[in-house]
Amino acid sequence: LLLDYSGVWRYRELILPAPERYVITRPEGNTNLYPVGMENCPVGRIGHRQIGTYAGLELFFLKHEGENPSGSFKDRGMTAGVTMANMLGASAVACASTGNTSASLAAYAAQAGMRSIVFLPAGNVAAGKLAQTMAYGATTVQIEGDFDAAMQLVEQVCNELGIYLLNSLNPFRVEGQKAIGFELLQQLDWQAPDWLILPAGNLGNISAIGKAFRQAYDLSLITQIPRIAAIQAAGANPFYQSYQQQFQKRVSVKAYTVASAIKIGNPVSYARARAVIEACDGIVAQVTDEEILAAKEIIDRSGIGCEPASAATLAGAHKLVAEGVIKRDERVVGILTGNLLKDNVTGIPQQRNSAVVKPNLDAVRAMLVQ
């Protein structure tokens, strides 16, 4: 069956039992789980091992969701969401986005022959994501405001105009993203890790993976539910602030971070994410932009590469191991949410190894031999 080739639809009984003729799939998923710990990294992969060394972890895996068709984990939710839109006979779908959801929505809507309309915070979406979204044919509304304003607006617009909303408020998006959890457990032969670490913005992904772990446990596929560590950027940390106050109240902030994907001040899936953290004895941590960029450099130089928001995962691992929250011999899986090519932050150390030189040997020698 064609659906068996998708890392989402392979688990359809647990996600969405849609008739095959309605399913919109690339296929997606089947992303690699790289062993990068000091003990489990294959001998000779010196670059990859640097990641485990930086984290201080012996048994560490990175699951690269940037290997999905549009370059981010969003494709997992979008295949389910657009399939549902297709079953409902929707002719137009919409979302607000910091760039990855919009690119994924545009790609899947195009495949289904639907109109897509996306609301983006003007000037705050990485150029590669914006170009990708427009190339797939989405009607792109850049609003003068931040992501949180775009999110509010898209809900109003969808209600008013009868457009099918495909933000992670949409339960079928979350159902599709559960496949990240199922797939990583299967790759580990259903031996659940002690910890799962991921970047947290609008809080849809933690809701999805938390739900997947719970379902796998209830079905006796695993005997232990991994603890989840949600990592926020320090300048966009409403979930962290709420966690610090034992979740007594919901917090919203004016967000700022170099990791534009998670530049979100008022996450829509707050309630679901909070329930997940409480149920799995999870934690919420924050890392600075400097820590995010330092972690990104390690991941990029290892040859794996990721976008800035994804590097919050390694920055978080580094910090939590140093603080003794995560023990160095625990089994840890980190999610890399987006591809390196998605977001080229300029002016960071990565650019040190580049120069424009005159086309002659002397100039090249001067650059290489210093």
Ligand code: F0G
């Ligand atoms: N990492 C990347 C690369 C993202 O694009 C996002 C969210 C996250 C992490 C956070 O995931 O929102 O489920 O907590 N991007 C959304 C978007 C907001 O519009 O592309 P989350």
